[in-house]
Amino acid sequence: MIAALPTYRVERGTTASRIGTILGVVLLALLIALPFLTGRATLRLAIEIFAYLTLAQMWNLLAGYAGLVSVGQQAFVGFGGYMLFALVLFLGLNPLLALPVAGVLTAAVAVPTAFVVFRLRGAYFAIGTWVVAEVYRLSFAQVSALGGGSGMSLPAAAVRGIAADAQLRESIIYWVALAVALLALATVYLLLRSRWGLALTAIRDSEPAAESVGVDNDRTKLVVYLVVAAVTGVTGALIFLQKLRIAPDAAFSVNDWTAFVIFMTVIGGIGRIEGPIVGTLVFFVLRALFADYGAWYLMLLGLVAVAVMLVAPKGLWGYVADRFALQLFPVQRRVRLLEEPRA
Amino acid sequence: MAAILTMDDVSKRFGALVVTDRLSMELRAGEALGVIGPNGAGKSTLFNLIAGGIRADSGKITFSGHDITALPPHERCRMGIGRSYQIPHPFTGMTVFENLLVGAIFGDGRGEAEVYDLCIDVLRRTGLLRKANALAGSLTLLERKRLEMARALATNPKVLLLDEIAGGLTEHECHELVDTVRAAHATGVSIIWIEHVLHALRAVVSRLIVINFGQKIEDGPPDAVMASPQVREIYMGIEAGASVTVPEPADA
Numbered sequence: 039m040i041a042a043l044p045t046y047r048v049e050r051g052t053t054a055s056r057i058g059t060i061l062g063v064v065l066l067a068l069l070i071a072l073p074f075l076t077g078r079a080t081l082r083l084a085i086e087i088f089a090y091l092t093l094a095q096m097w098n099l100l101a102g103y104a105g106l107v108s109v110g111q112q113a114f115v116g117f118g119g120y121m122l123f124a125l126v127l128f129l130g131l132n133p134l135l136a137l138p139v140a141g142v143l144t145a146a147v148a149v150p151t152a153f154v155v156f157r158l159r160g161a162y163f164a165i166g167t168w169v170v171a172e173v174y175r176l177s178f179a180q181v182s183a184l185g186g187g188s189g190m191s192l193p194a195a196a197v198r199g200i201a202a203d204a205q206l207r208e209s210i211i212y213w214v215a216l217a218v219a220l221l222a223l224a225t226v227y228l229l230l231r232s233r234w235g236l237a238l239t240a241i242r243d244s245e246p247a248a249e250s251v252g253v254d255n256d257r258t259k260l261v262v263y264l265v266v267a268a269v270t271g272v273t274g275a276l277i278f279l280q281k282l283r284i285a286p287d288a289a290f291s292v293n294d295w296t297a298f299v300i301f302m303t304v305i306g307g308i309g310r311i312e313g314p315i316v317g318t319l320v321f322f323v324l325r326a327l328f329a330d331y332g333a334w335y336l337m338l339l340g341l342v343a344v345a346v347m348l349v350a351p352k353g354l355w356g357y358v359a360d361r362f363a364l365q366l367f368p369v370q371r372r373v374r375l376l377e378e379p380r381a
Numbered sequence: 382m383a384a385i386l387t388m389d390d391v392s393k394r395f396g397a398l399v400v401t402d403r404l405s406m407e408l409r410a411g412e413a414l415g416v417i418g419p420n421g422a423g424k425s426t427l428f429n430l431i432a433g434g435i436r437a438d439s440g441k442i443t444f445s446g447h448d449i450t451a452l453p454p455h456e457r458c459r460m461g462i463g464r465s466y467q468i469p470h471p472f473t474g475m476t477v478f479e480n481l482l483v484g485a486i487f488g489d490g491r492g493e494a495e496v497y498d499l500c501i502d503v504l505r506r507t508g509l510l511r512k513a514n515a516l517a518g519s520l521t522l523l524e525r526k527r528l529e530m531a532r533a534l535a536t537n538p539k540v541l542l543l544d545e546i547a548g549g550l551t552e553h554e555c556h557e558l559v560d561t562v563r564a565a566h567a568t569g570v571s572i573i574w575i576e577h578v579l580h581a582l583r584a585v586v587s588r589l590i591v592i593n594f595g596q597k598i599e600d601g602p603p604d605a606v607m608a609s610p611q612v613r614e615i616y617m618g619i620e621a622g623a624s625v626t627v628p629e630p631a632d633a
Binding site for chain 2: 046233239
């Protein structure tokens, strides 16, 4: 039945994406060289930005694509952090080596967690994930070997295991944070470009239609949930490697590891790969300018979120991208007909 | 011809409301079957039962010799049941071409590069080729209805379920749509079509089923079904009204 098809080509790149690639390479070179250009304060800020970039990218994948609006990602941040301390303390693992192991362990604990929370849908899922995170927090507060409710510090010997010199140590952690953020971004990008990206985007746009054309929604969501848990766990381990100290309240903070992350993703533009990047940068600019105002700062964040939602419901990047048809990460496929269609 | 799809004594209730009441029917391979009935009669529920969006309370649904009563929707699609929704559900953030790709890759279980030709062909057959790169969210109603059918066709179905795809279209658009459905049927796809626009339906189907209160009340050639007094009363009665001679009250 396929008679005389028009000749066509399927293209992926856009002009914006090609310019973006060049700028990206330049920016990457600059970021790699950053430890030689600035002091430790800037590096510490950069590490934090990379960590949030990763968390936001992951939450976007979870909520923006798979429709799993979790407010309990702090469960995996805290669990990853605690696993780092446990691996270093009990097994004497080098902290850098413990990072990926913490990620694997977090994915493993996400399996039974998913078993519980996947029974819930929509708003119930959101609340369920939060409750599970609280259970994690209360459980770790009971483990006296890990400092109980008051927490613990990473042993100095283990810290020196990364590098004896503090400046070099900070640089190494910085490079690792950069690598994790890049890896997370690359994972999301390649995932969205692949056939699984089609399935995820379909689920994002209409769950009933997705399953009616053969997409296994539940399985796709579960895989995304586990991948996100693993990367979130590594990021958590990284965050507390930099802090060198962990305690239940800080590790499982819904404010720090989920509320801020949701803020970044939503004001940047949920359901787009560029959104969390824009949102994270906006968040850190706001924080640099207004963090000294205490409670007023948090109210300002709320105000910004409300304003963005009213003016640009698709987020800042959504607003710009729709206006100028921009796509920095070309996940779309475009058909180029090489002759005029007859029909 | 052998039956490709059969429903055997299927029931579905939502609380106290029986939406499908011990319904039995069959679709023969290569057949085009029309389904009519008043609003709320349970026509869309019938499709949901066949496609798997709703699980039957009792009874049995068989497709190509397999019992599919308990299968989830995506597996039924992969077996060869393609459906369109009454209210279009386009993947709004994807292009029209990508909408079809999802169906072709996951519904037909093939690699991405292998299904490009199929998708281009379906786009051409459904008159959407010029819209291939448009975001599905930007389409007009007619185009969205075409996309519903095109996406279902991209899954390479053996049975195509069409749910009121002609409603709200102009006369000219309706003719185009009928041609497209006919062309799809000509490729050997069996069709069940729920439609209120009767002339569009009768241009394609060779058999009609009438559903009311979740029960099948008529089943046969379109002319005979439309002439039946019961159908004239409960279905056509809405518009024919006084001109119809009122028969004895049906005791169904």
